[in-house]
Amino acid sequence: MVVKIAESRFKKILITGGAGYVGSELTSSLLNKGYNVKVFDLYIYGEVFKDIKNSxxxxxxxxxxDKNMLIKATKDVDAVIHLACISNDPSFELDPKLGKSINYDAFFNVVEAARINNVKRFIYASTSSVYGVKTERNVVEEMPLEPLTDYSKFKASCESVLQNIKDMDMEWTIIRPATVCGYSKRLRLDLVVNLLTINALINKKIRVIGGNRLRPNINIKDMVGAYELLLSAPGKKINGQIFNAGYQNLTVTEIANLVKEVYGHPDLVIEHVPTNDIRSYHINSDKIKRVLGFEAKFTVEDAIKDLIDAFNRGLIKDGLNNSLYWNVKRMQELNLR
Ligand SMILES: NC(=O)c1ccc[n+]([C@@H]2O[C@H](COP(=O)([O-])OP(=O)(O)OC[C@H]3O[C@@H](n4cnc5c(N)ncnc54)[C@H](O)[C@@H]3O)[C@@H](O)[C@H]2O)c1
Incomplete structure (x- = not known):
């Protein structure tokens, strides 16, 4: 899964949302491999690249x-990775009109800007929550989408937009990631593994709400690897394709137990709270392995270890209160229009 720039036809990459949780790690990794990266972002969660000096x-x-700005930015770009959005249910629900304008209406701008500038490849970050709740054991890419929230519904709608464009001369692919976990220089603590870990570290207490619900997970290092693979893969393997990307489907209780095991603090308490929220997601990611040879190398345990290590090194500052780690808090604070 290691990508060398020489293997990729595409050297100049534009990442919308490149300053976000996944985007900032992807950007660093691509820069380390010699790619030329343009990050197009509102920097809602701060200037994450201040320590990076790379021309x-x-x-x-x-x-x-802002379509005109996007058209300018996508000049001389080989590939676009589109990550920018209001990226979870609660932040979307704060202001559904704003959410739709960014997550759906602006999607047309990103695709059009890329097409106007003859971008060769377009990679769209959808989500595995587009499937909704499924009883089938193996939730594969061909299954009908039954999104339960507006955030997932508009992700699914953007997928349809791409699929229905006529005369598409740009290669495109859609990835449906599981919930990402692990440390990033723009950290999110509102994602299940990260949330349970920070509570263990600071409160010595984990509240497990609806412990039997399943969550598919992917370590952020593998998430970055999956995007790099989509960039370097031959067009015939990815064009028009949709790939799930997850690794371990675990119940919330299993995740809490892993946190307890890895952290190993004798005073850690796990409290179980019932919920009416029946959302239970799990996905099968055999296709990305079969078609592209993608194999996850990092586990949920590795993500927990990396978070504990970052915490111990003082890299997570005021974890429970710092709005930069919590999308809803940050969006409330900004009052973006
Ligand atoms: N993190 C996950 O667990 C996960 C799981 C499945 C899918 N995804 C998808 O992956 C992508 C990246 O997720 P993430 O966790 O890095 O999210 P994130 O919230 O950390 O990053 C989103 C970025 O988009 C930027 N942004 C928001 N609105 C913008 C606008 N109008 N114009 C320009 N930039 C804007 C923000 O400033 C932020 O840097 C998203 O599309 C998300 O839906 C994430």
Missing amino acids: NLTKIKGDIR
Whole structure:
């Protein structure tokens, strides 16, 4: 899964949302491999690249709702990775009109800007929550989408937009990631593994709400690897394709037990709380392995270890209160329009 730039036809990459949780790690990794990266982002969660001095990095502070700016930014770009959005249910629900304008309406801008500038490859970050709740054991890419929330519904709608474009001369692919876990320089603590770990570290107490619900997970290092693979793969393998990307489907209780095991603090308490929220997601990721040879190398345990290590090194500052780690808090604070 290691990508060398020489193997990829595409050297100049634009990442919308490149300053986010996944985007910032992806950007660093691509820069380390010699790619030229333009990050197009509103920098809602701060200037994450201040320590990076690399002439291959171009930072553009912009809104994907600004089509003209996107058209300028996508000039001389080989591939676009589209990550920017309001990226979870609660932040979307804070202001559904704003959420739709960014997650759906602006999607047309990103695709059009890429097409106008003859971008060769377009990679769209959807989500595995587009499937909704399924009883089948193996939730594969061909299954009908039954998104339960507006955030997932508009992710699914963007997939349809791509699939229905006529005369598409740009290669495109859609990835449906599981919930990502692990440390990033723009950290999110509102994601299940990260949330349970920070509570263990600070409160010495984990509240497990609806412990039997399943969650598919992917370590952020593998998530980055999956995007790199989609960049370097031959067009005939990825064009028009949709790939699930997950590794371990675990119940919330199993995740809590892993946190307890890895952290190993004798005073750690796990409290179980029932819930009416029946959302239980699990996915099968055999296709990305079969077609592209993607194999996850990092586990949920590795993600927990990395978070504990970052915490012990003082890299997570005021974890429970710092709004930069919590999308809903940050969106409330910003009052973006
Ligand atoms: N993190 C996960 O567990 C996960 C799981 C499945 C899918 N995804 C998808 O992966 C992508 C990245 O997720 P993430 O966790 O890194 O999210 P994130 O919230 O950390 O990053 C999103 C980035 O988009 C930027 N942004 C938001 N609105 C913008 C706008 N109007 N114009 C320009 N930039 C804007 C933000 O500033 C932020 O840097 C998202 O599309 C998300 O839906 C994430």
